[in-house]
Amino acid sequence: MEGGKEIQRAKPIAIFMAFGTKGDVYPIAAIAAAFATDQNGYDVVFITHSAHENLSSHLEKKNVMYVPISSPPVLSSNGTDDKTGSPELEFSKQKKVITKEHRRECCSAVERIFGDGPSLEGDFIAINFFALEGWSLGELFRVCCVVVAPYVVPYSAPSYFERHFRNELPLLYKYLQEAPADKACWKDVIHWMWPLFSENWESWRKEDLNLSPYPFTDPVTGLPTWHDRPPSPLLLYGFSKEIVECPDYWPSNARVCGFWFLPIEWQFSCQECREISTLLSSGHLTTDEMCSAHAELQYFLKTPLSMPPIFVGLSSIGSMGFMRNPQAFVQVLQSVLGITCYRFILFTAGYEPLDAAIQEIANEASSISNQRQLIQNGITLSDGRLFCFSGGSTAAALYAGIPQILCPFMLDQFYWAEKMFWLGVAPEPLRRNHLVPENTIGTSIRVAANVLSQAIHDALSPRVKARALEICKRISLEDGVSEAVKILKEEIGRTI
Template sequence: MGTNPRPRAVFMAFGTKGDVYPLAAIASALASDQEHYHVVFITHAEHQDIIYHLEAKNVSFLSVTTPSVLSARQFDKLGWNIAELYQIDCVVAAPYVVPYSAPSSFERCFKKELPFLYKYLHEGSANEVCWNDVEHWMWPLFTEEWGTWRSDCLHLSPLPFMDPVTNLPIWHKRVKSPLLLYGFSKEIVECPGYWPSNAHVCGFWFLPPEWHFSCNKCREILASTFPRFSIKKNSLCANHTGLQSFLMDESSSCLPIFIGLSSIGSMGFIRNPEAFLSVLEVVIKTTFYRFVLFSAGYEPLDAAINLFIGTSSGSDNPSNLNYGQDCRFLFGGRLLCFSGTVPYMWLFPRCAAVIHHGGSGASAAALHAGVSQILCPFILDQFYWAERLCWLGVSPAPLERLHLLPENSDAESIKKAADMLIKAINLALSPTMKEQALKIAEILSAEDGVAEALKILKEQVINHAGDGLD
């Protein structure tokens, strides 16, 4: 007699690190908690830096070759269709608020063109797929683009919940409302009553901090007997004493300010990295601020940094002679450019403020660290986070793109951007904003988003699953 195969849980996470890493945190937690499950994680090949950590948790890694920057955050729709094909449970998980809504004419056109399906969806009970699910996140499934793919590639009916033969709703079968998990805090994001009944806000999802170190030696030094990680330790390895010394410099009157734009460079938004650095140079010469700039491995920005180093005198940046390749100093040693990675959870508490693009991961890490923020959004949910954090009182009004990344290098453009950035920094460092950031961090400290997501998965999916989930 053959043995039953292990149940399988497949995670599909497409997009940039901010989209992928939170899902990896849940996959890792599920594999550790449900050891009899075969957990599979599917994502872009460029995220292979987490393979080692996933495999250490017995999570299998499968890669796709599509670039992450081209993903339109439609993987929830892809997963739904594939789950329908194989008749398995589908769970939608997002670390951000759904950043798109249906066109204003969508419901009117839907009701006119698909009256029976419209009726079917409005008659669904609280626990069944209904119009709330469609309005909230499923509406693109009913567009021509997805319909053609469903029909031609998956051999499903062009529209969900429709009989492919009669082209009428499947009245005899009601699909349960898909579980929707959100990786942010109820204390930060308002949850309207019209959201689907099966939407759950868990709290922010963070990877174990040690996963974020690009340096194995630093990771080993900071590892401790604490169940997860000791973010209070200050010691880094010998190759990163420059970063450590810069953060712990007691001779400075202010902690350094972090600035990082993550994948914004690879998306093509940093068109003039020299102008960006010139803005920081003017800010540094005009104020007493110091900055830690994370280049995120974006080659044009790293090249611009090297160009500035090459054109400056040795006395301006003597520290470049003494520290590792991923630590470079500019502008009299007041700008540290770092091309590696360290956990935001470790770094941000050592900074006075955080300047970033408004990604959900950076926003969450800064909120937990209790530091004020300055956001310059570029796409999708970044605008939501920028507005939301301003409303919460932990960030000034969002910067316009040209006030951080001017496209022109003329003196007028650089000075205008620098003036706006200085104004935003002064507001972020005001006592009122700093106090509000600490207050919110205290509230969030009681949350564990990954544990909550795992609890819900176990209660609503795993305990009822036959042979896996998607």
């Protein structure tokens, strides 16, 4: 796939480009792996942050080339080294530098992959909503671009966007409004493409890629391509129709596949536990014991059977700067443990300040009570009731048929929190200060602990439990990854 005019490619190329956190990236990697397995006549490439390098071994086994990009999955102003006296200004400067290098690396990677030769029928780039570079790169290399998104588009156009667009680009607005429903039209723009018409992307397209400033316009005249109306871009969503309705105002080529769950072998960070799971599933092993390093974890999960632990997943709220006081968060959990008989298993997502807060409290508890402690591989057992290690999810809870409690912080989290409440599988969403108080004042901690305890009580009610099992049964027969591969084959891929 490396460039070179003398090389004539025999196979079409499928590039899957996904940026963001694990929840943004891993489902796309699962589709790339499944597509490569199903379509061995394709060369399949996966481009993402180097921070997700642990995907590379899984992808390699499926004959998918892993291409790392050095940019971080998350940019947070918290870690900015302020040299200007203004943290906001310093963060903005840092973001511009990282973005410029990120786009340069993306362009260079795609150029190496496609080379200098002509594109082949069947070539395509699949992107998530945080990899919009791929749209313009697809245009540059004359290959089809599709969108693969694990969730509903997480951002909406500003209220002034359509008015501004109509005033600044009247001919392009007319072109999009008059387009047939099956062609690229205003529905596509207002649903997800609108950022591509911002100055941020306009300058990169024009100055670095030598493309027209805006999609669907001629690079020479700047006028809409009246003579060439491309089809509505394929947009695959990785959730269930049982959970999210598909309104008429969505683009005509938006498809809902079902949830994109990862292969089971990807869900183990421990090689030995993964091998045990493989032997179990193949019938070569009859015991379900974990490896010796994780025997304590297994004991915690199973004992007592009458009181299974409650999972607390923080996703990326720490690394994105939403957890200013991890000590307060841990104290809330401690307070809940003190007034209830619940047990928690906490995924810290590797957020170091939270890990440090847990370590400190665990050490204090150990010195006071002589309780047995296990501090190994990021795992801490305190009072036999609080277990912590790194790792995320709404879809996983739905699939498991268990109730959930949501505390939204950003983007689509508010949508999903309200959706789960509306479906009846979760109580009313928590406010941020009821999970992560701003301070460790006793009153704040007590109020938050009482609210969280009540939310857990409501989530464990017979009504919510029954509803969670009902939804689980509805989605259990879906195979979202296989459906996505099927649609890709039908729409752009070719069966070889």
